[in-house]
Amino acid sequence: xxxxxxxxxxxxxxxxxxxxxxxxxxxxxxxxxxxxxxxxxxxxxxxxxxxxxxxxxxxxxxxxxxxxxxxxxxxxxxxxxxxxxxxxxxxxxxxxxxxxxxxxxxxxxxxxxxxxxxxxxxxxxxxxxxxxxxxxxxxxxxxxxxxxxxxxxxxxxxxxxxxxxxxxxxxxxxxxxxxxxxxxxxxxxxxxxxxxxxxxxxxxxxxxxxxxxxxxxxxxxxxxxxxxxxxxxxxxxxxxxxxxxxxxxxxxxxxxxxxxxxxxxxxxxxxxxxxxxxxxxxxx
Numbered sequence: 619x620x621x622x623x624x625x626x627x628x629x630x631x632x633x634x635x636x637x638x639x640x641x642x643x644x645x646x647x648x649x650x651x652x653x654x655x656x657x658x659x660x661x662x663x664x665x666x667x668x669x670x671x672x673x674x675x676x677x678x679x680x681x682x683x684x685x686x687x688x689x690x691x692x693x694x695x696x697x698x699x700x701x702x703x704x705x706x707x708x709x710x711x712x713x714x715x716x717x718x719x720x721x722x723x724x725x726x727x728x729x730x731x732x733x734x735x736x737x738x739x740x741x742x743x744x745x746x747x748x749x750x751x752x753x754x755x756x757x758x759x760x761x762x763x764x765x766x767x768x769x770x771x772x773x774x775x776x777x778x779x780x781x782x783x784x785x786x787x788x789x790x791x792x793x794x795x796x797x798x799x800x801x802x803x804x805x806x807x808x809x810x811x812x813x814x815x816x817x818x819x820x821x822x823x824x825x826x827x828x829x830x831x832x833x834x835x836x837x838x839x840x841x842x843x844x845x846x847x848x849x850x851x852x853x854x855x856x857x858x859x860x861x862x863x864x865x866x867x868x869x870x871x872x873x874x875x876x877x878x879x880x881x882x883x884x885x886x887x888x889x890x891x892x893x894x895x896x897x898x899x900x901x902x
């Protein structure tokens with residue numbers, strides 16, 4: 619796995635890289651230093667990696683994250699690294715471990731890599747590179763894909779979860795006893811205007827207008843001559859949830875799944891009430 623480039627000599631100046639995000643270090647992922655195995659295991663655990671997953675590691679180094687995912691979690695995957703010697707070493711390890719039929723490693727710039735196949739994407743790159751990758755990941759990864767990063771986040775896109783991992787071996791390098799693992803789930807795009815219909819002709823169609831910021835959104839519901847703000851809005855991959863005051867004064871809770879430009883789901887007007895199916899089509 620890649621460790622961030624610093625202004626001094628590689629790994630020994632990791633602490634300085636945490637404090638200094640100068641322009642000249644924002645352009646690449648940095649020199650190779652192995653990720654502690656405890657962090658590798660935690661990254662795979664936090665992402666819930668299993669046999670059906672395809673793990674892509676950007677800045678894969680000796681390949682240990684993808685290889686551990688294959689041997690311990692029975693996943694498939696690919697690693698990308700700019701260092702050809704490390705790529706050769708990782709592919710040799712895959713053959714030795716008997717997983718070369720499920721994992722491979724290629725020499726490539728991480729910014730040029732095709733990540734669309736990933737169900738889990740792992741990272742250990744400098745903040746500057748993380749910032750550069752953020753729009754690529756949002757554009758190319760499927761909604762629901764899990765992103766896991768070691769020590770560095772994605773800036774204004776806040777993680778869904780973070781976990782601290784005890785890594786005593788880092789103390790001599792960075793002056794800290796712990797590493798942080800961050801998790802994001804790629805959200806479905808929902809920003810825009812939607813026309814909502816309730817099954818069974820229960821009321822006239824109404825309009826939703828949504829503004830999205832990563833996994834959060836806000837907006838308003840327009841029904842008849844009434845406009846009300848949405849509450850408790852959240853996107854978890856392809857799943858959406860929000861609530862709004864109903865006609866009878868009860869809070870209506872909507873849950874749904876985003877797929878192929880539509881949202882379908884259920885709405886309830888208070889605890890213990892029957893669910894009503896609803897669907898929404900994007901109109902703007």
